[in-house]
Amino acid sequence: MKARTMFRHFKDSMRSLSRNGWMTFASVSAVTVTLLLVGVFVLIMMNLNKVADDLENDVEMKVFISLATEQEQLGQIETTIGDLPGVDEVTFSTKEEELTDLILDFGDELSLFEQSNPLFDVFYVRATEPQQTEQVAAQIAELENVEDVKYGEGKIQRLFTVLNTGRNVGLVLILALLFTAMFLISNTIRITIVARRHEIEIMKLVGATNWFVRIPFILEGMWLGILGSIIPIASVTLLYYNIDNYLQPRLSGQIFELLPFTPLVYQVGGLILLMGVFIGIWGSFMSIRKFLRV
Known part of the structure; x- marks a missing residue:
């Protein structure tokens, strides 16, 4: 396709929006609301996944x-444990x-045991891999000395089960939300195309090819996706900025922390933009098909 023709299609698509x-307002609103929900949910699930990873690690x-x-045997024991399959890190701590x-944890009363230390x-x-903990522990338990x-036998397995279930449920919810978004947005775009079906019929009757008719609508869907992504990206960025500033100092030094503000907001923002563009193009492409049969 010639550059001049493509430029004309770009002009036609933007003129059609105005x-x-x-x-256009209805389509952009549908994209905005849906992508905002998707963006917030993705932020939540990515942080929950980070919490799950922190707990596992x-x-x-x-x-x-x-x-x-004997003290001389400790080095050999450490080497033996470190060489076992599935072992990542070994750290020694004396009974002292x-x-x-x-x-430090329970008070100076326990300092009485310094004279005769009963600990190991x-x-x-x-x-x-955290899921290998039980198998590795069984191997270590069989070693001499x-x-x-x-x-945390038993509790660890229940923890892993809960975390994996949470991940799977989150993935299903995200996919369901994306499917709902594609359905709603494509239907909204279809309404705009239905309102212009006579325009399409006239173009076909004067000899326009299917792709000549299709491209302006696809570009229009792309613009709708881009416009509908602006508010969700800005809202998600502002929301996470405030949450990060409020919670990060309070979670410092805890078992788990939030994902850092950057690059997370860039990743989520890029994902929202790509979803908006894809859904807009896909919705336009699918909606215009039946109107090309003239």
């Missing part, structure tokens, strides 16, 4: 070493360090 003002095993173990942590030397172990392995 000529059909109320229909915080899971670790506490390996208690037998009191009869464990007692110091207990005193321990290794803190993280699995490469290992007294016990604690990792």
Whole structure:
């Protein structure tokens, strides 16, 4: 297609937006409301997914070493644990360090045990994949000089089940919302095309090809998607900026934190824009098909 013809199609599509003002307003409003809901929900689900990842990554095993173990054997035990399949990180903590942590957490009364420390030397172990914690713990428990392995048996599996269920439910809801958005927006665009069906029929009768008729409407759908994305992008950015400023200082140092303001808002903003453009083009393309049969 010639550049001059394409430029004419661009001019026609923008002229059509202004000529059909109320229909344009209705379409842009539908795109705006739907994409705003999608954008807010995507923000929520991305942060919930971050919280789930933080909780999973915080899971670790506490390996208690037998009191009869010689200090010279600890290095070999650490190497053996680190070489097990599925082990990502091993950190050693002496029983003196464990007692110091207990005193900090529960008070100076426990300092009486400094004379005769009853605690175990321990290794803190993280699995490469949090879901492998149970299998890795079972392997470690079979090693020589290992007294016990604690990792929240039973509770960990329930946590993983809840987190995976939450992810799956969130994905289904997002897909359902996107499908609803495409349905609503395509129907709104179809109404604008129905109102101009005579214009399409005349173009076909004077010999215009299907693509010559189709392109201005596709471009118009693209403009509707872009215009309908502006308010959702601005609203989502402003909303998350205020939430981030309010919650980030209060969550600092906690188990989980919000995703940083950037690049999250750029990612979500880009996603909203792409969805708006895609839905606008797709809605126009699908809606105009039956009117090309003249």
